[in-house]
Amino acid sequence: MMNLDISPKAVKPLSYLEMDDLETQEKVISLGKKLVSSLQQKDPDQVTTWMINYLSEQIERAKDGACEQAKKDCFETILQLWESHSTFPNGTRPFESFESISKALDSLNPESHIPRYYHQRDSNEPKNLDESDNWVEIAKRIDGTARTLITFMFEQAVLVSSSEETKEWINTLAGTIKSNEVNFILRFHAEKEPDEIENRVKNLTKRINNLEAFERLSKSIRHSLNEELRNLK
Template sequence: MVSLDRSEAVVELGKRLVTQLKVDSHDILSSWMAHHIAKLIDNVEKSSGESEAIEECSQAILSLWEHRAALPEHSRPLGQLEPIMRTLSALGVNQEEYHFYRPALREAAIADVDDATKEWLDLAIGLDYSARLLIRYALRSAAEKTASESESWVKLAREAGANEGADCRVVRFILDSDEEENEEKDIQAALEEKLTKLEGFVALANELVGNLKAELEAIKA
């Protein structure tokens, strides 16, 4: 049973869902759901806090929220995040394992080799980390505006005790600060580590660019 403390947030979530469903006024299912939820909310407001009306309304709203991915595209809360979600899932930037060439990098991390080789292997592992940083930065930059606009949905869903789902986690991933990611680390040390790894990435990229240009010039000659 939904507690009275949460019921107001649930009703507010329901009102926003009704507004969202009315965006696509030509969709019969959306119009029907909007009318149904609006009627249940009206019953709650007229019942002066009757528990049965609150429970029926809350369950309908929370169920609709949980199945929001099945709603028509133009009526879907947080639907604008779906391209970001697909990209984030495909790239797997939140995983703790190595992203690129996983078996090779796993072996490289424990390899017993000479110092010069070990230095190159460590650089390869560092590049994997740097690539993930750059991917996260690109995704956050691409979705920052959308995530900011969606933040109110996430906050309201949390207050209502609703099932947040993957789209809400994406919003938090985009908007959360590095301090939260490194809550058990010294923030300055974490930033310095990122900077060092990225500088190494840039240096090696520039070296490779130089080599490729030299090869191209040799071919042209």
């Protein structure tokens, strides 16, 4: 059950919208309708049912040429409801299929330049490498390769989680509210400009080269593991 007070007195504007802009008004109304439709997808509890009815009534009042205050109350209610969309029941949350991806990204952060497992030593240290240092260098390369693989897997996860419903939400939100979820999805999924395509090609080529280098390294590591196993036997 969602615990949300969206009575007119409790609602505060989340951003300043051009209320005289008819296009903006239509977009906000469309967002309200989309929220109502989303909440109706599962059997709603009593509070959710009240919320659906309350918002539907406000939308009708705003559409029927009601006073400016009625329109303002409607828009602010829609914006307030969107602010709380992460508390919607399971099966009704916008972009719900991306939640696990986002949480994993927060934890793993594959785009960070800081190694996940290995932290670079002071660059002022002597650079005369012995055999142990060579193994450390291998560890650094594996760390970079792991990040390459993780980033690719997240990109694929976003692609397979996208649907017509995802596109509808993105289009509905366009021109109304800044959404971190939309930015997150478009970061992986947006149609790219020519210069972005060129950078993408360079990044993909670099990833492939890293993986090929890792394949060569893995053979060396496997050889060492097999050698140790033979010695133990």
